[in-house]
Amino acid sequence: MIKQDATDHRQLHIESYQADLVVVGGGLSGTCCAITAARAGIQVILVQDRPVLGGNSSSEVRLWVLGATSHMGNNNRWAREGGVIDEILLENTYRNPEGNPVIFDTVLLEKVMLEPNIRLLLNTAVFDVTKSNSRTISSVKAFCSQNGTLYELSAPLFCDASGDGVIAFGAGAAFRMGAESTTEFGEKFAPSTEYGELLGHSIYFYTKDTGKQVRFVPPAYALQDITQIPRYRRFTAKEQGCQLWWLEYGGRLDTVHDTETIKWELWKVVYGVWHYIKNSGNFPEADTMTLEWVGTIPGKRESRRFEGDYMICQQDIVEQRTHYDAVAFGGWSIDLHPADGVFSEKPGCNQWHSKGIYQIPYRCLYSRNITNLFIAGRIISATHVAFGSTRVMGTSAYGAQVVGMAAALCHKSQLLPHQLAAVDHIKVLQNELQKVGQYIPGFKLKDPKDLVQNAQISASSEFILTELPADGEWFVLHDSAAQLIPLRAGTAIPEIVTWVNASTDTELVVELRCSGKATNHTPEIILSRQNIHLQSGRQSIHVNFNVSVEEDIYVFICFLKNSQIEMCYSNVRISGVLSAFNKTNPAVSNYGKQQPVEDLGVDAFEFWCPDRRPNGKNIAMQISPGIALFSVANVRNGITRPTNQPNAWIADLTDERPTLSLEWPDIQTIRKIELSFDTDFDHPLETVLMHHPETIMPFCVQNFSLCNDRNERLYEKQGNYQTRHTIQFATPIHTRQLKLHLQKSHQMVAVSLMEIRCYQ
Template sequence: MIKQDGEHSRKLHLQELRADLIVAGGGLAGVCAAVTAARTGTKVILVQDRPVLGGNSSSEVRLWVLGATSHMGNNNRWAREGGVIDEILVENTYKNPEGNPLILDMLLLDKVKQEANITLLLNTAVYSLDKKDAETIDCLRAFCSQNSTEYILKAPLFCDASGDGIVGFLSGAAFRMGAESRQEFDEPMAPTTEYGELLGHSLYFYSKDTGKPVKFTAPDFALPDISVIPRYRSFNAQDYGCRLWWVEYGGRLDTVHQTEDIKWQLWKVVYGVWNYIKNSGKFPEAETLTLEWVGTIPGKRESRRFEGDYIMTQHDLVEQREHDDAVAYGGWSIDLHPADGVFSERPGCNQWHSKGVFQIPYRSMYSRNISNLFLAGRIISVSHVAFGATRVMATVAHAAQAVGIAANLCTKYGVTPAQIIEKGYLSELQQNLIASGQYIPGLRLKDHKDLVHSASITASSQLSFSGFSQPDLWKPLTMAAGQLIPLEKGPVPVFSIPCRAVSKELLTCELWLSSRKASFTPDVLLASRQLQIEGEGYAELDFNVSLEESGYVFLIFRQNENLELGYSNQRITGILSVFNLINKAVSNYGKQSPPPGSGVDEFEFWCPQRRPQGENLAFRLSRHADVFSPENVRNGVDRPVDQPNAWVAGSRDPAPCLSVSWEEPQRISTIVLSFDSDFDHPMESVLMTHPETVMPFCVRNYRICDDQGNELYSRSGNYQTRNIIRLDDAVSTKGLKIYVEHPLATVPAALFGLRCYEN
């Protein structure tokens, strides 16, 4: 028994913890930074002021995770983010195809707890800090309400991934809040005062059909007059969760210190909306619906943005400027919202897309005036306009992984974040990032420790791609359709396309390129042809043009609903059909037509259809395209970019095998394989269900043998992109054989990367 009288002076329980890196904030950015750092051997303390991880993606807010793929609604092909965030999204799709936000909570907690180098503090809020000097943080002070414990958290390095930037703010790091003028960065999209300078918060709700009539009595604080919300005319009783992103408010207020006021206003709106849906008599389909869940904390979009050594602007995104210190990329639209949110007469968002993904520089990932402070999440160094695209969760998670690798280098070399550039460690940062699964546009992995670089590589077969044998189904050309085809430089082969029409119809065919290398916006017309089609057969298309360099071409067929084209059920890594689709969810109306003077490009959208649709056009080539060589597994790029970058086995090979051999025995303890988990698939974390739990291109079953045929490793049921195999005992061998099984009868086996290490 513990008994104390009232005369004692009492203090909170105090605990001091030390690490190499302290990450404040357990959203996806903080999680990915912490996990990435921990895997390098860096000791990490991850401090999170909420009971679960995930931030806006958690069950507390329930926003889907999105980034460069943009619901497959833009021209960013094979753009899903790599590294830890890829692991998380792939695993969530496999284990949680229904999009249950509670299961995502579980997966994130499990991901962090698997790392022995992470100390996780939940329900622990940073409230103060001490500094060594004006430019250096010494320790953070935090309090956990659940165990009534105060923590002193000490480390040489800190990362602020807290959303509002509590560590940066308390440390004196330079920051901005609100929108810059158009003149400061020459940004045509800088908002007017009337539009507003801040994006607001959103609060979601879930409904459930009980199968019987349900009454609803609104609380007294519910918004009484729903007509003050201009959108009330288009309410939909079936919408719930983050499809209600437009329930937004707070852009005219202080989005840090007035968050509780904003939350109450959003509660008024939510309960007012539901009262209108249930009791106005205009939604008979809502009779059996009940209000299952309402958010208790709002999802924040914008507050402070901190200044690094570089501030990204609209020009970096739209022009896709290249940076020597690129460590990540984004591809969400420049997505700005009116400050009045749900009460505005304006559209709920104003989205303008770039022609492709844009690089994120390392200089935007650390504070310019606090020497040991990394920046991660939505607070990185960007203008308000650029923030419109960099703020989304998959993008911030991907960028934060650079912090994890950078922290390891800072510890290794005893330098500050900025000194990684000053002291010449930038290339090592970029290469280590790519080796960890990160994709950085324009860069390749050049890993001198990888033994595969000195090996001879052969395969039991290689797909000799000359198109598809026959059409398996026919579809009318009700919208313009196209095919992305990887070709080698030189004369373009003749295309044959199956088509049919009852009577004579005009088929308009075009061959396009992208003006930007490794981009997927068709904006350079090479040639066009028009053919008369009658009956059923193959149309021959000889464009009589030549490619100056290898890359993807767009074979496009303009709309004619009286024509049908043949499609194939076969799917191949790096081969994709695209359509001039409309996707209103991301302001895609088939063509982007920005207002004059906006500084945004005009172009057509060419996007894939979601499976089970999206079959390839059953075209044929007059000669095969040699683009699936086994040599691709060591070219340092593990996704389709300007080429498929994969070894693809022949579809009729009964036992596909990739072999590597050396003249002298090599000692091998680690093998890394990179499979095709379909980087074009967006993998939204909640609400959007998926037709598969495992991507159809992903090799499920494989085994690895040495040069004597001894099995070193085997796996069944793989679904992940990267498999890292650490052998219990290192082997000495002059060769390895990787036996893979075709994932499906219609999908030949593919492998992006193979790497071998001594340790």
């Protein structure tokens, strides 16, 4: 029993904690930052003002996680983000292919809970900042309403991933809010004041069919006149959740301090929309449906953006500018929304894509005037226009992983964030990031400590692309189709034989295309074109372009649309080889071609995108001479995904249990081995609503084992589904040889390995 006499005043319960890094904000960005830093060996405090992690991706908001892959609706091939965010998305797909947001909560919480170097404070809001001088944060104060505790958190380094920049703002960090003028950065897409200043908030709802009649009586605050929403005719009884992303409001208000006002307006909209669907009589299929869930906090898009030593702008994205300090990449469209949101007469968004992914510099990830403050998530140093692309969660989390690793390096070398931007330090940061799966466009991992670099490598077989057998279904060329194949510089285009079925005498146009930039996959340059006359019926066709390529690149064998022609799919799937189609995907403003009607500083080009599995098969063809770009040497080339080359060792399709051997002239002492598998970086892995056809990517090797030079089994793994796998020996092994035994998982998918590294 506790009994206390009356008193004039009592102090809150206070707890003080110290760490190497305090991360404020437990959205996807803060979570990935904290995990990356903790795994790099430093002590982290992760502070989240909500009961779960994930922010806009959590069950409280339920927005799907997307980044450069853009629903597979752009030309960014193999562009899913790597590292911790990749690990989280693969884990969620394995456990939760149905896209249940509550399960995604558990995935994030488990990932953090399993890290011994992270102290997690949920339901804890930071509200005050203490500084040791005008440019240095010493501590922050936070309050947890659930346990009535006041926390005092101190560290030499801080990361603000709070979305609104709560500690950056309190510390006096330079920031911006709203759109820059066209003249400041020369951005032609900078919006006018008539278009708006800010992107608004959204609240979503879920529905459920109960199988019996359900009525709905709207609350008094529900919107009564649905015509106040100019796009109300777009509503259906089928769409729910973030499929209705355009239920947006608040862009003309203060999106920090007016959030509660915005929330009430969005509730008014949501319940008014459901009232319309249920009670207008226009949706009889909704008669047995009920509201299952309505968000109670809005998902925020934009508020403050904080200034770093560099501010990424439109030209960085569209021109794909290179930066010495590139540490991450983006690839979502420049996606700006009208400030009036759902009440605007304008379209819900205005998206413009670049021809490929773009680099994000490290100098965008720390404050230019608060010396020990990193910034992560949507608040990084970007103009309003560039923010339209960098703001999405996959991209935000990817940049936040950089902050986690940078904080660890700063701690180790006693550096401040801006000091790490020096060329020599950046090279270390880039290497350390690549070691943990962070792909950086234009960079290769160069690790002198990797024993594989000095090993003799051999394999039981190597794949040569001579045929994609015609064993699949036939499809009509309603849309232009293309097969992507990789070629080495100076190589002549091989002769192609494929099969067609013409319903009448007609003509098939075949084009050979490539990108203007070797690492892009926008087929904008026509290298050759052939018109092939077909007679009615099934027949083979021979295509010989008689040209060569000048650099390592993917080429597109394009078959232009003709609804009188069928072609044949192949059931064989190969890492780094895929088909693409000139189709539309209105969800990401892909209407087959991007064609600006005025000078907005963006390019015109066509979209050629793969189909999602279980579709997305290759086009059947024979290739002569065969393409031999899948050798075992690729496992140490420093790139762990297809780019302008496959960058994978692939075993022959008939090799059921392929092996890869590493041999050294002398005995090696090995403590750790890193493996990278192909988990199909072209597949977006959206976290909610969209169902995935499998729980493990078909290219991923699930079962493997490792033996030494005495053929003793050192390690075995069953059921792998992750990109990266680390083998850590409690006691170092001593051997002249390592043999990796890989087991084929799917009959029609060749075994592949992207990378192997070994360390003493």
